[in-house]
Amino acid sequence: MRERKVRFGVSIPQKLTEKLNRIAEAMQLDRSRIVSEAISDYVRSHDHYIVEHECRGVLIVVDASKHIDLLATLSNYSDIVRFYNHANLGDVCVDMILVAGKSSKITQLHKILEKTYKLTVRYVPIACKTT
Ligand SMILES: [Zn+2]
Numbered sequence: 001m002r003e004r005k006v007r008f009g010v011s012i013p014q015k016l017t018e019k020l021n022r023i024a025e026a027m028q029l030d031r032s033r034i035v036s037e038a039i040s041d042y043v044r045s046h047d048h049y050i051v052e053h054e055c056r057g058v059l060i061v062v063d064a065s066k067h068i069d070l071l072a073t074l075s076n077y078s079d080i081v082r083f084y085n086h087a088n089l090g091d092v093c094v095d096m097i098l099v100a101g102k103s104s105k106i107t108q109l110h111k112i113l114e115k116t117y118k119l120t121v122r123y124v125p126i127a128c129k130t131t
């Protein structure tokens with residue numbers, strides 16, 4: 001069965017559009033198909049923010065040598081935090097937090113870390129069962 005398609009307007013930076021056009025030409029694909037595939041990849045990798053499930057993954061926090069001590073915050077999440085380490089890589093600090101548990105709780109920790117320390121936190125899901 002053919003899925004119904006919807007048109008919607010989006011604004012994309014010019015350089016990105018130029019690259020998209022070049023890829024479409026090289027791959028001989030139409031742009032709608034490429035954009036649709038890119039969005040579906042994005043949705044799949046972010047599914048776990050909206051669908052409750054048991055999740056395992058790593059939260060990665062990078063800062064510029066602030067040596068931030070996350071222990072106080074992490075102690076409130078001891079039920080999902082399985083491993084924590086802080087490494088100094090020259091002029092950057094990297095915190096690795098291995099988590100396992102309910103996805104909503106992981107999302108909550110993710111948001112609190114970003115808000116409290118004003119740092120970008122990346123979450124890399126390792127074993128995710130959203131479907
Ligand atoms: Zn450090």
Ligand SMILES: [Zn+2]
Pocket residue numbers: 048053054055056103125127128129
């Ligand atoms: Zn997940």
